[in-house]
Amino acid sequence: MTYRQAVEAAGIAAALDGLDWAIAGTPPLGLDLEGSDIDIVCAAFDGAAFAGRLWRAFRGFEGFSLRQWSGGSRAVIAGFRHAGWPFEIFGEPRRLNEQAGWRHFEVERRLLRLGGEQFRARVMAARESGLKTEPAFAAVLGIEGDAYRAMLDIADLDDACLERLAEAALIF
Numbered sequence: 001m002t003y004r005q006a007v008e009a010a011g012i013a014a015a016l017d018g019l020d021w022a023i024a025g026t027p028p029l030g031l032d033l034e035g036s037d038i039d040i041v042c043a044a045f046d047g048a049a050f051a052g053r054l055w056r057a058f059r060g061f062e063g064f065s066l067r068q069w070s071g072g073s074r075a076v077i078a079g080f081r082h083a084g085w086p087f088e089i090f091g092e093p094r095r096l097n098e099q100a101g102w103r104h105f106e107v108e109r110r111l112l113r114l115g116g117e118q119f120r121a122r123v124m125a126a127r128e129s130g131l132k133t134e135p136a137f138a139a140v141l142g143i144e145g146d147a148y149r150a151m152l153d154i155a156d157l158d159d160a161c162l163e164r165l166a167e168a169a170l171i172f
Contacts, residue, residue, distance in 0.1 A: 003027035003038050006083040012040060015057035016089075019043060019050075020096045024105035026133055029112060031124055037079075037086035041101045044091025047076050054078040054089060061087075100152060104134055107155040107162070111137065114159060115166030122169065141169050 001009070007023060025039030026032040044050035051066060054076065058064055061080035069075045075092040096102050112120050119140070126136035138147035143154075154162065 001083050001085070003032070003085060006038060006085040006087075007040075010061070010082040010087060011057065012087075012089075015053065016040070016042060019091075022096060022102065024101055026127075029105070029108055029133075030120070031112075031127055031133060031136075033127060035086070037088050039101065039105075040087065040089040041096060041099055041105075042089065042091040043094065043096045043099075044076060045093045047074055047091070047093065050091045051076045054091075058087075058089075100148070103155045104148070104151050107151055107157075108133065108137055110159065110162055111141075111166055114163040115170070118170055119166045141165055 003023070007013075012021075019042050021040055021042040023038065024041050026036045027038055042050070047068060051068065054066055055078075058078055058080050059066075061082050063086075064078070064080040066076070066078045068077070073092045073094065075090060077091075078087075078089045080087050090099075090101060092099050097106075112123070122140045123136050126139050127133065131139060132147075134151045135147040138144075138150050141150075143150045154165065157165075
């Protein structure tokens with residue numbers, strides 16, 4: 001079953017109706033590996049209401065868990081398995097385009113589009129060697145340090161700058 005079919009089978013759209021949400025992570029990027037999860041990011045300004053919604057919709061699913069960060073944004077996260085896929089639904093009290101997970105996804109999608117198949121193959125090889133997504137991109141781009149921070153740092157660059165970064169990564 002594809003990740004899109006699994007999202008539909010899990011009833012994600014109905015459960016999150018009225019919220020600003022999107023699918024992120026490796027499946028839509030075409031970088032998923034065995035065991036990769038389907039990440040759903042949501043703008044959830046009322047953590048208690050969001051947690052209740054997730055509990056009602058998904059509590060019967062295999063491995064269901066629900067937690068809330070104790071600090072920072074106090075994000076609410078649900079995890080479960082359905083249709084052969086692990087899911088993680090992440091709700092944070094900020095607009096979707098301001099959330100780190102969504103910004104990571106968007107810059108990665110742009111880099112893959114701009115860098116072409118050779119760039120994609122290098123990122124996939126880094127993933128297959130055991131790296132998580134952001135560290136794989138950072139490694140291919142030759143960026144050292146905190147990969148998660150680095151991806152946020154380049155997220156606002158225009159396409160021409162990102163294309164130059166991707167091209168430079170292919171020289172070596």
